[in-house]
Amino acid sequence: MQRPPGAPAALQMRGIGKSFDGKAALRDASFRLEWGEVHAIVGENGAGKSTLMNVAAGVYVADGGYQSIDGEAISLRSPLEAAAAGLGMVHQHFRLVESFTVAENVLLGLGRKSKVKTPADAAAIVAAKSREIGLPVDPHRQVADLSIAERQRAEIVKVMLLGARILVMDEPTAVLTDEEARTLLSFAQRLSRQGHAVVLITHKFREVAAFCDRVTIMRHGETVLDGAPVADVTEADVARLMVGDALTVAGRPLSRPGDVCLRVEGLSAQATAHRQNLNDIGFELHAGEILGIAGVGGNGQEELVACLLGLEKIDAGAIMLDGEDISAARPGKRREAGLRIIPSDRFDSGLIRELSIADNLALTTIPGGSFGGPFLLRRRAMREKAAEAIDAFDIRGATPDRPASLLSGGNAQKVLLARELGQGLKVLIAHSPSRGLDMKATEFVRSAIRRAVEAGAACLLISEDLQEVMSLSHRVAVMNRGGIVGCRQAGDVTPEWIGGLLAGHA
Incomplete structure (x- = not known):
């Protein structure tokens, strides 16, 4: 149900800037959302998609710029203010208390000023809203017992009950099955046709083409394509604009690869409520080589690292370190064999x-x-x-x-x-090794990894920072939906190739 021409935008953002610790995350970013549409925001990790929408949702306060909802200028300072203005956001990591039921979570979100006072009252309105919007949710079930798709539906119902007319969903299909994704995106379309406005933060062009009306593309905190009709944008356009025209390639190719240090064959692991599935992953890593795995977060990188380290069991396949099968070895034994890790979160998983x-x-x-x-x-x-x-x-x-x-x-x-x-180092798994570091520390970390590899170690570099992968790697693979979907020598990587694989349409 489109508004007449000249009607105020559902959400208008112009000249938005946001920095963290002096580092710009958004630079003069813009976005316009109309009532009655599903609008996709596309870009690789770190492009600014989620940051821009977190500003819209009151999670962050912008350093500068203009925002309005339905034509009324706003300056939101909290998610509660955003909810009062009619905007709700379903984050990648759901804001639900696992030990509570769905109804209790809704009651908590509504607050003490609400007329809904008891879990029974909350259950009644959850059931009613669930029927109204066509998303089945059992209000009496504990969140800890729900699947990812069920938790997501519960979160959407909660946000809608808080008064959202504008619904922002951040990578909502990242860990859903194809059927679950289609159900969710069909709901988004249906909701928009009823007069709401929906923002879909994604990196998957197929979803954009099938379910969205317009698309905005961001790169390095800037808006590089502002609200183009999806029909006017090709897959190649999205791939090129996501990545940019230039990629910094590693200084030199690997002239003489050493022996195979790490061989992974047919590695598979089933998805659970808390993890992505892994599908038939296979690769070889040589001494003196850095193999970079690029990909948008949530496509199985964490799960792959956990399986290689022995923190998660695999359902099929083999992991060979220096010719020895370590698939069933304990983490300590893998370390003794020469497998080392720079985790993605240095304090959560690396240091005490x-x-x-x-x-x-x-x-x-x-x-x-x-x-x-x-x-x-x-x-x-x-x-x-x-x-x-x-x-x-x-x-x-x-x-x-x-x-x-x-x-x-x-x-x-x-x-x-x-x-x-x-x-004793033989194989280093470096997961986002320069995340959150300044330029000087970043260069120190990358130089240290290069020196270790030049001394004969092998490195599996897993990073959501595409330039990090390109500046260090001899070969580049791309991970999407729990599998490796392509691999090339670094010198053969093009923006179109890697952008297409990141967007999931190549």
Whole structure:
């Protein structure tokens, strides 16, 4: 149900800027959403899609620019203010309390000022809204027992009950089956035809072409295509605009690959409520080589890393390290065999904040007896080894006894490098190694990885930062929907090829 020509836009954003710690995430970004349409925002990770919509939803406050909803200028400072203005956002990571039922989550979201006072009242309105919008939701079920698709429906119903006339969905089909995705996107179309306005943040052109009316493309925090009719945009246009015309390729190709260090054959793992499925993944990684895996987040990268490290079981396939099958080996045994990790979150999975730098550096070698037995550690030796690492890796402001929590992001990453690039390294899995770092720290991390590889190690680089993949890798693979969908020598990578695979239409 389109509004007449000249009617106010559902959502208007002009000249939006937003920086975090001095780094610009949005630069003069613009977006116009009309009532009665499904409007896609497309771009690779870090393009600014989610940041722009988080500004619209009141999660972030813009540094500058103009915003309006239905023609009325707004300056939102919280999601509650956005909900009051009629805009609701369903985030990639749902805002639901797992120990509560769906009805209890809705009751919590409505707040104390609502006329709905009891879980029974909330259950009644959830059931009614569910029937009205055609999304089946059981209000009495606990969120922890719901599938991803069911949680998503619960979140949408909650947002609609909070008064959303504008619905923003961030990568809503990332971990859904094809049938679940079609059901959700058909709902979005139906909702827009009833007079609502829907924003779909995505990187999948097939979804854009099949279900959206207009498309906006973002790159590096800027709007590079502003609200073009989907019928006027080709797949090649989307691929080129997502990635840009220029890619920084690694300085030199791999002239003489060494022996195969890591071979993965037919690796598959079933999806669960909390993870993406992996589909028949296979690749070889040679000594002295960096194989970069590019992809938009949520396409199985975390799951692949967990399977390679032994943190998740695989359902089929094999993982061979130096010719030895480690598919069923415990994580500690894989480490002893030479497999090391720079995780995507340095503090969540790599370091223990409360422990000293010396303790963090020794964590992985203590079990082998490097610093004495389990009941009597040689603390002096640990501190001496830590002092050497602090000097070798230029860990600024660090002492062996200093807690890791007091380190900056760059220096914390250097502690990880000092530990993981140590003796016995054969294969390094580097997952987004420069995420959140400044330019100087980024270059230090990348140089350290290059030196380790030049010394004979192999590196599997997994990153959502396309330029990081291109600047380091000898070969580039693309991961999409739990599988590797293409692989080329870095020098043969073109914007059209990689953009097409990232968008899921090649």
